[in-house]
Amino acid sequence: MIEIDDLTVQFGGVRGLSALTASLPEPVTGLVGPNGAGKTTLINVLSGFVRPTTGSVRVDGRDLKDVPIYKRAAFGIRRTFQNEQVVENLTAGENVAAVLDNVPTDGQPRRQLIETALEFAGLGTARDVPGHSLNAYQRRMLEIARATVGRPRLVMMDEPGAGLAQHEGEHLRSVIKQIDGYCGAQVLLVDHDVDLISATCTATLVLDFGSAIAYGPTQKVLADPKVRAAYLGVLEETT
Numbered sequence: 001m002i003e004i005d006d007l008t009v010q011f012g013g014v015r016g017l018s019a020l021t022a023s024l025p026e027p028v029t030g031l032v033g034p035n036g037a038g039k040t041t042l043i044n045v046l047s048g049f050v051r052p053t054t055g056s057v058r059v060d061g062r063d064l065k066d067v068p069i070y071k072r073a074a075f076g077i078r079r080t081f082q083n084e085q086v087v088e089n090l091t092a093g094e095n096v097a098a099v100l101d102n103v104p105t106d107g108q109p110r111r112q113l114i115e116t117a118l119e120f121a122g123l124g125t126a127r128d129v130p131g132h133s134l135n136a137y138q139r140r141m142l143e144i145a146r147a148t149v150g151r152p153r154l155v156m157m158d159e160p161g162a163g164l165a166q167h168e169g170e171h172l173r174s175v176i177k178q179i180d181g182y183c184g185a186q187v188l189l190v191d192h193d194v195d196l197i198s199a200t201c202t203a204t205l206v207l208d209f210g211s212a213i214a215y216g217p218t219q220k221v222l223a224d225p226k227v228r229a230a231y232l233g234v235l236e237e238t239t
């Protein structure tokens with residue numbers, strides 16, 4: 001559960017977020033909006049890379065101002081990046097293991113956690129493959145294995161579907177929908193691909209100029225004339 005209260009982020013003269021208030025309880029929540037709307041800024045506040053100018057954010061009731069950036073992964077906040085953070089000379093299994101160095105394992109054997117995470121992401125047979133030999137899709141899925149290993153609370157995904165073939169995109173959707181059941185984490189999904197958002201997110205928050213212009217069930221939100229007007233280019237391309 002993410003609770004955002006009157007959150008403003010000022011970058012010098014530019015406003016990244018403007019008095020944003022929202023409660024996001026759904027297991028898979030979409031975060032959309034035109035370029036420059038503040039989506040990355042919100043993810044950066046949750047990750048700890050950007051400090052709020054005013055306002056607060058709570059995750060599962062904990063005010064993130066009390067969780068320093070180096071403790072966010074251990075607290076359970078994870079993210080995947082558009083440019084995958086794969087360590088090229090480590091195997092897929094070692095890439096996942098590196099995350100476990102920083103998060104609680106609840107006494108479970110590391111090897112088992114790693115294998116389960118790889119299996120979940122569809123990489124069960126790639127454990128010993130070095131990062132530099134993984135294809136683009138495997139690298140994307142390795143990001144998901146890394147983000148879901150252990151006990152995450154919140155997995156934020158930044159354009160996970162970009163550049164994937166259709167069958168890869170379909171597998172990705174099914175994996176995203178299973179994250180909550182698999183590890184109990186809430187997913188916050190940023191993507192310009194409205195089809196991906198529609199297929200995976202039960203609720204969606206729309207930002208424009210750093211503020212919320214709509215929040216609710218995804219299909220309803222995407223049909224909202226206000227949203228279509230703000231987001232026209234992207235929506236028109238896909239309809």
Ligand SMILES: Nc1ncnc2c1ncn2[C@@H]1O[C@H](COP(=O)(O)OP(=O)(O)OP(=O)(O)O)[C@@H](O)[C@H]1O
Binds near residue numbers: 034036
């Ligand atoms: N580090 C920064 N310094 C100055 N301005 C910034 C910084 N980060 C973001 N901004 C500005 O804040 C506003 C919100 O940007 P943000 O990257 O959060 O938008 P976005 O919705 O993620 O856009 P996109 O879809 O293009 O990734 C923009 O006006 C942007 O130029």
